Amino acid sequence: MPGVTVDNLVGRVLGDRYRLVAPVGSGASATVYTADDMSLERRVAVKILHRGLVQDTRFAKRFRNEAKAVAQLAHPRILNLYDWSEEDDCYLVTELLTGGSLRHMLDEGHRLSVSQAVVVGLHALEGLEVAHQRGFVHRDIKPANLLFGADGRLRIADFGIARAVAEAAWTEPEGALIGTARYAAPEQGSGSVVSGAADIYSLALTLIEAVTGDVPMVADSPIATMVMRQDTNVDVPADMGPLWEPLSAAAKANPTHRPSASQLIQAFHRAAADLPRPYMLPLANLDADAPAVLDYPESTSTGGTEIAEELVDLNPLPKLPLSRTPMHFADDDLAAMGMGSGEHKRVEANHNGELEDFDPDTKPKWLWAAGAGVLAVVVLVALLPRLFSNEIAPVPVPDAIAGPDVVSFIGMSEAEAKVSLDENGWVLAVVRQRQSGSVPGEVLAQSPIEGNPWAKGEVVTLVVSDGPPLVTMPEVVGTDRRDAIAAVRSAGLLVADTDEVFDEVVDEDLVMAVSLASGDAVVGDVPEGTEVALVISKGPKRRTTPNLIGVSLEEATTQLAALDVGIVQVGEDFSLEVPEGGIISSQPLPNALVEKGGEVQVVISQGLPFVTVPTTRGRTVQQATELLEAAGLQVIGVQGAPNRSVINTNPPDGDSVRMGTQVTIITR
Numbered sequence: 001m002p003g004v005t006v007d008n009l010v011g012r013v014l015g016d017r018y019r020l021v022a023p024v025g026s027g028a029s030a031t032v033y034t035a036d037d038m039s040l041e042r043r044v045a046v047k048i049l050h051r052g053l054v055q056d057t058r059f060a061k062r063f064r065n066e067a068k069a070v071a072q073l074a075h076p077r078i079l080n081l082y083d084w085s086e087e088d089d090c091y092l093v094t095e096l097l098t099g100g101s102l103r104h105m106l107d108e109g110h111r112l113s114v115s116q117a118v119v120v121g122l123h124a125l126e127g128l129e130v131a132h133q134r135g136f137v138h139r140d141i142k143p144a145n146l147l148f149g150a151d152g153r154l155r156i157a158d159f160g161i162a163r164a165v166a167e168a169a170w171t172e173p174e175g176a177l178i179g180t181a182r183y184a185a186p187e188q189g190s191g192s193v194v195s196g197a198a199d200i201y202s203l204a205l206t207l208i209e210a211v212t213g214d215v216p217m218v219a220d221s222p223i224a225t226m227v228m229r230q231d232t233n234v235d236v237p238a239d240m241g242p243l244w245e246p247l248s249a250a251a252k253a254n255p256t257h258r259p260s261a262s263q264l265i266q267a268f269h270r271a272a273a274d275l276p277r278p279y280m281l282p283l284a285n286l287d288a289d290a291p292a293v294l295d296y297p298e299s300t301s302t303g304g305t306e307i308a309e310e311l312v313d314l315n316p317l318p319k320l321p322l323s324r325t326p327m328h329f330a331d332d333d334l335a336a337m338g339m340g341s342g343e344h345k346r347v348e349a350n351h352n353g354e355l356e357d358f359d360p361d362t363k364p365k366w367l368w369a370a371g372a373g374v375l376a377v378v379v380l381v382a383l384l385p386r387l388f389s390n391e392i393a394p395v396p397v398p399d400a401i402a403g404p405d406v407v408s409f410i411g412m413s414e415a416e417a418k419v420s421l422d423e424n425g426w427v428l429a430v431v432r433q434r435q436s437g438s439v440p441g442e443v444l445a446q447s448p449i450e451g452n453p454w455a456k457g458e459v460v461t462l463v464v465s466d467g468p469p470l471v472t473m474p475e476v477v478g479t480d481r482r483d484a485i486a487a488v489r490s491a492g493l494l495v496a497d498t499d500e501v502f503d504e505v506v507d508e509d510l511v512m513a514v515s516l517a518s519g520d521a522v523v524g525d526v527p528e529g530t531e532v533a534l535v536i537s538k539g540p541k542r543r544t545t546p547n548l549i550g551v552s553l554e555e556a557t558t559q560l561a562a563l564d565v566g567i568v569q570v571g572e573d574f575s576l577e578v579p580e581g582g583i584i585s586s587q588p589l590p591n592a593l594v595e596k597g598g599e600v601q602v603v604i605s606q607g608l609p610f611v612t613v614p615t616t617r618g619r620t621v622q623q624a625t626e627l628l629e630a631a632g633l634q635v636i637g638v639q640g641a642p643n644r645s646v647i648n649t650n651p652p653d654g655d656s657v658r659m660g661t662q663v664t665i666i667t668r
Contacts (some may be wrong), residue, residue: 009033009048011664018046027482029053029161034096037082044082045096048089063090063161070159073136075552077127079147079155083365084561097155099148100284102210104142108282112210114241115278119153121207122268123154128203129261132196141195141202141404142183143209149240153280161456181222182215186253189226197255204234213480216251218518227270229253230593231542233500242271254542254595257508375573381659406460408450409443414464417443425456431463436492436528439466468492468528473514481509481536488532495529500538508539540564540596545589548583556583566599572606576659580607608659616646616665632659640667 010033013019024032024045035046049063050235067084074080083093104121105112124146131138138145138159145157181189185201188194209215216234219225235252236244248268249259259267355612404424409417414430421428431453435444445463448454471492477486485495496517506512519532526532543563548556553569560567575584584603588594611631616624623634626645639650644667651657 006099013038014046014091015083015085018093019084022084025318033262035093037093043096045094047092047094049091053090071138073134073159074133075127075130075154076153077123078131079157080160094157095146095155097149098284099150099152099281101144101148101157102146102206103143104284105282106210107212108284110282111213111283112207113213113278114239114243115272115275116266116281117207117211117240118268118272119245119278120154120210120273120281121203122265124156125261125265125268127156127358128196128199129265131156132199132261137194137196137259139188139197139201140183140476141206143206148281148283150283152283172442177180182218182231182344184226185255186226186229186231186545187255189223190230192255192592195255196261197258200250200258200261201252201255204236204247205586207243208234208236208240208247208251212237231502231538233538235500239430242274245485246271254508254539277482304652341347354555403453403455403458406446406448406450406452406454409446409460409462412443414441414443414462416498417462421460426453426454426458426460429459429461431461432466434466434527436467436468437537438468440465440467470525471528473522473527473532476514476534479511481511484511484534488534492528493526494529494531495534497533498536502539502541503537504540506537506539510537510539511535512537541592543598543634545586545588545590545592545594545600548586548600548602549590550578550582552581553602554582556600556602560600564596565594566597568601569604570601573603574607575605576608578605580605609657611659613649613651613653613655613657613663616649617653619667621645621646621667628663628665633657633661633663635664636664637668638665640668644668 008023009020009031010022011020014035018035018037020033020035021043022034024034026032030049032046033046033048035044036042037044038655050316053063063084063086067081067086071081071084079097080095081092082095087090100230120404124141128138128141140158141156146159147155149155151187180505181470183202183205183387185194185198188198189557205215216236217225217229217232218227231253233248233253236248236251238244240247246259246264249267250264252258257507277636320421331406339460403426406426407420409420410421418428433444442465443462444465454460469492472488473493475490479487490493501512503512511533511534515535516522516526517533519533520534543565546563548559550560551559553567557567570587573584575582578584582605584605586603587601594600611633614627616632619627621642628635628649640647647668648666650664650666651661
């Protein structure tokens with residue numbers, strides 16, 4: 001990273017115990033080394049924080065508190081913290097994971113399949129669920145902080161450190177903020193309180209990048225990025241397949257509208273039911289002794305025919321060849337995705353939210369698809385005689401007048417078929433019908449069938465498509481986004497686009513309007529497979545809080561009422577700058593965002609504080625003046641000879657008066 005200097009500390013022993021072996025990598029706040037723990041004779045990772053942080057006293061205090069707390073946060077999905085030091089060398093000692101990070105995979109050009117993203121997401125969510133329940137917020141979830149062991153199991157790194165760094169006065173090197181802002185939740189840039197919802201948002205962006213290669217909603221600068229995200233939900237790409245809905249919820253701009261880690265885990269369970277088993281991750285293999293984790297596909301022999309097995313997934317295949325061997329996850333991991341150790345299983349949630357298995361399907365999806373295709377052909381052939389009964393049943397042609405053999409017109413357009421019919425001297429008869437998946441004008445069936453000799457002048461009847469069957473657009477205006485999408489899909493239609501707009505009346509996530517993808521209105525029934533567009537409400541736009549400092553409570557109430565925001569006085573205090581009755585402070589801060597119908601809490605000024613007039617009797621006028629001014633009072637003159645000693649003041653000594661009160665010195 002530009003601006004970061006990595007010291008070569010290889011060979012150095014920290015704390016008389018940890019001998020640094022080799023650098024693993026460096027970031028804006030620290031450098032990581034592999035090290036030998038000479039006491040316990042094991043290999044560990046040592047994260048040495050940069051000197052600029054160590055010199056910050058606020059960071060040192062926060063670091064100590066966070067390290068102690070995180071050390072108690074033991075969980076299989078959270079990187080184990082073994083030891084730490086806050087002396088001249090400020091460092092953390094953690095378990096060493098040889099699988100590298102998700103960042104390493106992406107930098108090497110590897111992308112995750114949606115199935116792999118489900119498993120990675122579930123592992124991360126398990127760690128976040130426990131941390132959030134115990135009051136911890138990570139604040140910096142990103143690919144570099146998702147680490148893997150050689151077995152493919154994920155751990156979350158840097159719990160607690162992000163908060164300590166954020167509250168330090170130390171300035172990171174130029175450009176260092178960009179890495180954090182790319183995944184930061186909107187509230188992290190507005191001065192609002194940061195909760196576990198920020199980690200949910202960051203994880204959603206991380207998984208989107210892991211599958212698509214791109215982080216959504218990133219501008220030219222960190223500030224521009226945070227401004228862009230303040231009022232705009234992330235538009236999750238369709239490449240995310242069954243993860244589209246849960247990630248859309250997780251990446252909402254409003255933190256109160258995001259699901260918790262527990263809720264997102266359940267959503268990932270449901271998404272997993274519609275996905276194939278995941279293949280192994282292309283781990284970094286930082287340990288030379290670690291086993292290889294990526295093999296080439298094998299072939300399965302089926303009676304002399306070689307069938308290459310591929311990963312059937314909703315996103316493009318990764319750049320590297322895939323292995324038939326599943327990821328190295330235990331049965332509980334596969335069970336978390338609704339998959340057994342050797343089969344695909346349909347996993348659904350019952351009314352209690354618990355997972356249940358339905359109809360184990362032990363055949364690969366491509367095999368079912370092939371079987372369905374064969375079945376369709378058999379059914380079509382069987383139905384052809386009935387299809388043409390009474391009206392267009394073929395009549396045998398005597399050999400004497402037999403013409404050329406009839407060719408197959410199925411799949412041609414009506415116009416193409418007519419040209420061929422005319423060339424052979426046959427007469428065209430057309431029967432029109434609608435069929436799912438067909439294109440208007442496409443020939444679906446014919447009589448006579450291919451191979452029959454047919455004399456010139458005889459009729460060839462073609463069944464020509466009028467397009468897919470007509471279906472009725474369901475009434476979805478006013479319904480929830482997810483319910484609307486499900487209803488549209490159930491009707492046999494496609495959701496081509498969702499346009500989100502702010503609305504002062506319609507609640508967030510409710511459908512406001514429906515149209516065809518072309519922009520035309522939906523009139524009557526429409527062909528099956530038609531693409532429709534939904535206009536979704538983003539709810540009322542959040543209000544930008546005005547600067548209320550110095551404004552009276554009455555005026556502030558008027559300003560906020562115009563924004564549909566309330567005001568609550570939470571206290572009073574003295575102020576040197578704000579006159580009595582004016583507002584000293586507000587929460588949220590000025591220029592922050594607040595929901596329509598929300599409130600701003602304010603503290604009202606009681607004016608200048610009171611001070612006690614000091615005793616000046618027996619002092620010179622000069623000495624008395626200095627004492628009075630030091631107390632915050634204003635000397636306006638001397639009553640009596642200025643070269644004589646002071647006998648009193650007006651107001652007299654011992655009186656409690658406002659700071660800034662005018663005082664007259666009285667001499668003999």
